[in-house]
Amino acid sequence: MTTKQRNNLIRILVTAALLVVLAFVDVDRPVKLILYLVPYLIVGYDILKKAGQGIVNRQPLDENLLMAVATVGALVLAVTHTGDFTEAVAVMLFYQVGEFFQSYAVGKSRQNIGELMDIRPDTANIEDEEGVHQVDPDEVDIGSLIVVRPGEKIPIDGIVEEGKASLDTSALTGESVLRNAVAGDEVISGCIDINGVLKIRTTREFGESTASKILELVEDASSRKSRSENFISRFARIYTPVVVIGAGLLALLPPVIRMAFLGAEPLWGEWLYRALTFLVVSCPCALVISIPLSFFAGIGGASHEGILVKGSNYLEAMAKIRTVVMDKTGTLTRGVFQVRETYPEEGFSEEELLDLAASAEVYSSHPIALALKQARGEGEAKEPEEVEEIAGKGICARLEGRKVWVGNAKLMEMAGAGTESTPEEDKDDKEETRSVGTVVHVAVEDRYAGSILIADELKETARSAVEGIKRAGVSRIVMLTGDAKAPAKAVAKELGIGEVHSELLPGDKVDLVEKMLAEEGEKGCLAFVGDGINDAPVLSRSDIGIAMGALGSEAAIEAADVVLMDDDPEKIALGMRISRKCMRIVKENIWLAIGVKVACLLLCAFGVVGMWAAIFADVGVMVLAVLNAIRTVFVKKAR
């Protein structure tokens, strides 16, 4: 609680106590007025002061002035008509209680949500000639040596110089997977050192480090305002004047009509009282506070799960996603090629087959060659005497005097080695496991030696991710890939994705997404999910670009609207659930706040409720809206 809040609380309590005491005092009206002015001024002096300043600065329609007019009016009515002085003081008191609660609740949630995003440490331990000492991380120059002890967060990006430790990246990714760091490894700020002392040579300034960048991004996110927020700002701007004009009309018209047409008593006092009640409900506070708070809580909750949403507008759009377009490699699959199976012919062992293939490909840096070399493992590679690359087919190398052919079926034909015993690429729909990857054939001279299956692996969560997206109500899931038709189809079938476009160049992806955007029309929203490294044009072209596995990749963070810090595709559905919940709460709050206000206005126009009920409803609805907004933070992980 700040000093300001504490002072306000004391004023509220003193006023409440005085009101109770004064209820037992029975004196004449003028004396009573003076007595009641004491608590009134205690609780409302700042409002009266601000109201005066508002007039001086020509900002007349501010809620302070309205409160001042309403309560002074009530005091005047008390002297002339009702004798009820409690009302003016109580209305001011309730107003202050509401303000106090708002300030407290917002401060508290600001702090809580801030903690969710607290990945940036406030200090760094720097080591120099004088030993280790604590400094403000802002003052650490690039190339300094910092020390991180167990339990501390790494403050600045850098390279480990000494020591080893397990790092907890959960603050960044939402997933508590430990990463090991040893000397020579690059480490990023925001990770928590679990068990070892690390000496790190910094490679960035504090402000440019990952943790600072991410925090800045999330904090800035609520500056990109959503449509709902803009609606509320506009609403607030017209609401107050409309209510004030309504109050004026309510004070004047009915009495005049009664006098002129009905020949009845004008009842000025009664209608003036109703008009003043109007003014009390004229502050659009509940709305104005709860909508941004909901978005802020939603963005905070999402970032806690490792989902960075770059603006309230994107959070809003995520709830409307109807088409999800996904890249295959790196998004649904690991993007790492590995040897899955070897099928040696008679007369060759598995090791021999791998050895032949890897040796022939020893100079190549193609992912397939890398996979072969990795599978063969350690040991001396045989140096091929002569290597010839046959475009679109493979490689022919001379190894220890023998001609070794490594490539596709066409190459085998060229070598004169029959491949009848191996599945051909046209047939491979039958054997799904084989069609997922690329088959490499090997022949020695004209003798067929066998084949090796090299495949990318599906991510463990890919299947449930697709299911989750479907369950979240996405009607169209499309997979795009630059891979060949057969493996693409097989992956899609396994994951339950109906629409596949294969053999695409990066430019084709943009064209396709544009076509789908046109088909989607105005209402729905199209999200593209990619690994963010080579999908930048598509990411920016789609309604929402989601980049995944972006930990440490600045390009992806730059290009995308939503960034998944780890590479778990299940987070897509989780993000959608968070955004849906947030939007539901935003809508609830809009209706709750506007509904209660309108009901209040109607009830007091017909004289059903008085000023007490009006201020109570006003404050109550604001408290409810704020509490409701805080709910956004909590989203169930399980479906």
Add this chain to the structure above:
Amino acid sequence: MKKTYKIDVDCANCANKMEDAAKKTEGVKDATVNFMTLKMKVEFEEGEDPAAVMEKVRENCRKVESDCEIFF
């Protein structure tokens, strides 16, 4: 040029008013106030001196909300 300033203000509607006031200040191209993080982001017109402009921004904000503060 864009700069971010820490602010102090009590209510959300007042923050909206500050944003309007800041936007209308001479030398300010665009401004956003974020009530939740209590920050004001100001984009200055080409060649303006931020400190001088912020002085005016503060003055204008005080007119709409007397007890607000901008730290710069």
